[in-house]
Amino acid sequence: MGRFRCRAMDARNKSGQDGKGARGQNHSVPASTDREADAAPRTWRAGGCHCGAVRFEAELPSAVEAQSCNCSMCEKVGFVHVIVPESRFRLLKGEAQLTAYTFNTGVAQHMFCRICGVKSFYRPRSNPDGWSVNARCLDSADDLNISIFAFDGRNWEANAASLAHLSHA
Numbered sequence: 001m002g003r004f005r006c007r008a009m010d011a012r013n014k015s016g017q018d019g020k021g022a023r024g025q026n027h028s029v030p031a032s033t034d035r036e037a038d039a040a041p042r043t044w045r046a047g048g049c050h051c052g053a054v055r056f057e058a059e060l061p062s063a064v065e066a067q068s069c070n071c072s073m074c075e076k077v078g079f080v081h082v083i084v085p086e087s088r089f090r091l092l093k094g095e096a097q098l099t100a101y102t103f104n105t106g107v108a109q110h111m112f113c114r115i116c117g118v119k120s121f122y123r124p125r126s127n128p129d130g131w132s133v134n135a136r137c138l139d140s141a142d143d144l145n146i147s148i149f150a151f152d153g154r155n156w157e158a159n160a161a162s163l164a165h166l167s168h169a
Contacts, residue, residue, distance in 0.1 A: 071153025130167025
């Protein structure tokens with residue numbers, strides 16, 4: 001699937017709660033990323049669940065910065081976050097096939113296909129005004145350059161603000 005480049009992938013944050021990994025890498029996405037992505041031309045890219053009952057599109061630039069989170073939910077399902085504003089996401093089909101799961105504060109709406117169980121997107125707590133698309137659920141990413149940054153979701157409260165800008169159009 002496309003060109004995934006991993007950066008600062010020590011998502012387990014072995015050094016504690018300072019937002020840095022075992023080798024001291026900063027795990028936050030650079031602030032310039034959002035401005036650069038806004039200036040880049042974007043294309044609607046389709047994706048969906050395993051069985052095809054749920055289909056979506058997300059408008060993405062050719063170079064995308066994604067997050068690999070180590071929280072209790074994301075680490076277990078292998079979700080690779082590409083957060084987009086509401087205006088850059090559209091559900092094409094399958095709304096009736098979606099079921100939501102919430103935990104903790106109940107703000108995040110984890111949406112699963114009730115047929116195959118795949119979570120191809122969800123409404124994240126960090127960006128309740130946008131959507132987080134699973135990069136692994138995009139149909140074709142051959143021409144998409146995805147850089148993956150580790151996000152310390154185990155210490156969510158201390159780090160969530162670094163993602164807030166991603167859902168702003």
